[in-house]
Amino acid sequence: MAAPRPYTLVAELTYKCPLKCLYCSNPLNYHEMRGELSTEEWCRAFTDAAKLGVVQLHLTGGEPVVRKDLPDLIRHARSCELYTNLITGGTLLDEEKLLLYKECGLDHVQLSIQDTDRRTAELIAGIRSYDKKLDIARLIKKVGFPLTLNVCLHRLNIDHVPALIAQAADLGAQRLELANTAYYGWALENRSALMPTRAQFEHLEPLVKEARARYEGTMEIISTKVDYYSDYPKPCMGGWGKTYMVIVPTGEVLPCHAAQVIPGLHFDTVRNLPLTNIWEHSQGLNAFRGYDWMQEPCRSCPMKTTDFGGCRCQAYLLAKDAAATDPVCSLSPQHGIIREAIAEAEQGNGSLIYRDRKNSERLSARSQEPVPR
Amino acid sequence: MAQISEHQMAELSDDASASWRPRLSPKARLRWDEVEKRFMLVFPEAALMLNETAPEILKLCDGEHTIEGIVDDLAGRFVGIDREAIKEDVTGFLTRIKRRGLLEG
Numbered sequence: 184m185a186a187p188r189p190y191t192l193v194a195e196l197t198y199k200c201p202l203k204c205l206y207c208s209n210p211l212n213y214h215e216m217r218g219e220l221s222t223e224e225w226c227r228a229f230t231d232a233a234k235l236g237v238v239q240l241h242l243t244g245g246e247p248v249v250r251k252d253l254p255d256l257i258r259h260a261r262s263c264e265l266y267t268n269l270i271t272g273g274t275l276l277d278e279e280k281l282l283l284y285k286e287c288g289l290d291h292v293q294l295s296i297q298d299t300d301r302r303t304a305e306l307i308a309g310i311r312s313y314d315k316k317l318d319i320a321r322l323i324k325k326v327g328f329p330l331t332l333n334v335c336l337h338r339l340n341i342d343h344v345p346a347l348i349a350q351a352a353d354l355g356a357q358r359l360e361l362a363n364t365a366y367y368g369w370a371l372e373n374r375s376a377l378m379p380t381r382a383q384f385e386h387l388e389p390l391v392k393e394a395r396a397r398y399e400g401t402m403e404i405i406s407t408k409v410d411y412y413s414d415y416p417k418p419c420m421g422g423w424g425k426t427y428m429v430i431v432p433t434g435e436v437l438p439c440h441a442a443q444v445i446p447g448l449h450f451d452t453v454r455n456l457p458l459t460n461i462w463e464h465s466q467g468l469n470a471f472r473g474y475d476w477m478q479e480p481c482r483s484c485p486m487k488t489t490d491f492g493g494c495r496c497q498a499y500l501l502a503k504d505a506a507a508t509d510p511v512c513s514l515s516p517q518h519g520i521i522r523e524a525i526a527e528a529e530q531g532n533g534s535l536i537y538r539d540r541k542n543s544e545r546l547s548a549r550s551q552e553p554v555p556r
Numbered sequence: 557m558a559q560i561s562e563h564q565m566a567e568l569s570d571d572a573s574a575s576w577r578p579r580l581s582p583k584a585r586l587r588w589d590e591v592e593k594r595f596m597l598v599f600p601e602a603a604l605m606l607n608e609t610a611p612e613i614l615k616l617c618d619g620e621h622t623i624e625g626i627v628d629d630l631a632g633r634f635v636g637i638d639r640e641a642i643k644e645d646v647t648g649f650l651t652r653i654k655r656r657g658l659l660e661g
Contacts (some may be wrong), residue, residue: 188591239603264587358601
């Protein structure tokens with residue numbers, strides 16, 4: 184069976200980043216991943232991605248602006264007709280860079296915002312960044328880019344959603360993503376500090392619904408759920424190796440940001456093989472395509488074509504089995520893991536582990552076995 | 557295309573919108589898709605696969621044509637199709653993409 188047609192390439196250009204956000208989805212052992220792809224290697228990947236049918240390119244990381252060849256990458260992506268989106272923390276940007284990227288054909292910029300409150304925002308990001316981000320948001324608009332603001336929501340900022348919406352509207356964002364933190368990478372390490380209570384999460388829905396109606400046609404508001412509080416799992420990435428591909432800084436092609444945590448999977452790198460070949464034949468990408476790999480209850484479940492049994496990475500991280508039903512599903516025999524995690528979160532304790540080199544080294548030295556949570 | 561509701565018709569048929577000259581937002585790009593051999597509209601985090609008439613409608617969303625102007629142009633080119641049906645198609649499509657913030661003007 185031919186591989187599905189992908190629509191989106193998430194290009195993690197680097198893991199270097201000046202921010203240390205608590206919720207970062209980069210791997211815990213990011214410091215071990217040396218040897219970023221060259222300009223030529225990325226350009227070849229973009230050409231091949233376009234051949235496969237990809238139409239959306241997200242330039243991200245780490246902080247993609249760190250790459251000095253970013254203008255060349257944008258130019259090449261544009262020549263492949265890819266719609267290019269720069270996903271940035273903004274702190275390394277200035278007007279000159281933005282004008283250059285525009286000239287090269289960048290279509291869109293997505294800027295991360297940690298909170299409307301300066302103290303909390305900088306507590307989350309781990310560095311002074313609040314004022315710079317607001318300046319950059321204004322510059323992004325001044326230079327003429329469509330602007331999406333992305334806010335990762337968690338216990339520390341979820342009560343500020345009305346202010347976040349107002350701020351986004353004020354800044355002229357045409358899109359606001361209220362992305363409830365998903366628990367992978369650094370976010371998982373910080374889960375007991377970050378997970379909102381069920382009450383906090385449920386308070387969100389009517390707020391967002393009202394705001395959506397109010398801003399319809401001017402600002403699109405997207406929100407994603409805390410899947411721990413749902414009865415059924417999210418259709419992760421729209422299916423494994425289906426519509427999304429992620430390429431990490433060293434060139435491995437993954438179905439999502441987190442897949443390298445799953446043992447026993449081999450992901451080829453575009454450094455060694457063409458992307459067109461990898462998308463079709465990679466053992467890692469094929470491991471969970473289709474439905475044959477499923478266990479019960481997923482195997483006979485009528486929802487399997489809707490949610491694909493949830494998230495493989497989450498099944499591995501929480502239930503130690505990547506082929507198991509995602510424990511967030513109320514039908515999972517291991518759903519108790521989620522109930523315990525929620526109870527733990529309700530207590531609200533938890534030290535903050537910042538995404539930096541020192542912590543990356545420390546966490547990598549720890550046992551590779553995931554601790555049952 | 558789906559039938560549009562009464563509410564949607566009202567939205568586009570008041571006096572103000574008779575003079576509306578829609579323009580495709582610069583954040584959206586109309587491009588040919590070689591894989592499915594049809595046009596698509598690409599914009600942040602999404603893409604819309606288009607049928608035969610939608611790209612024709614979008615090409616006329618240049619800030620110069622009114623809705624009636626767009627309908628007239630298409631009715632002239634797609635001979636044998638009822639003008640009212642074309643008008644419903646046009647208003648339905650434009651209402652949907654206007655809701656998603658893809659039209660200016």
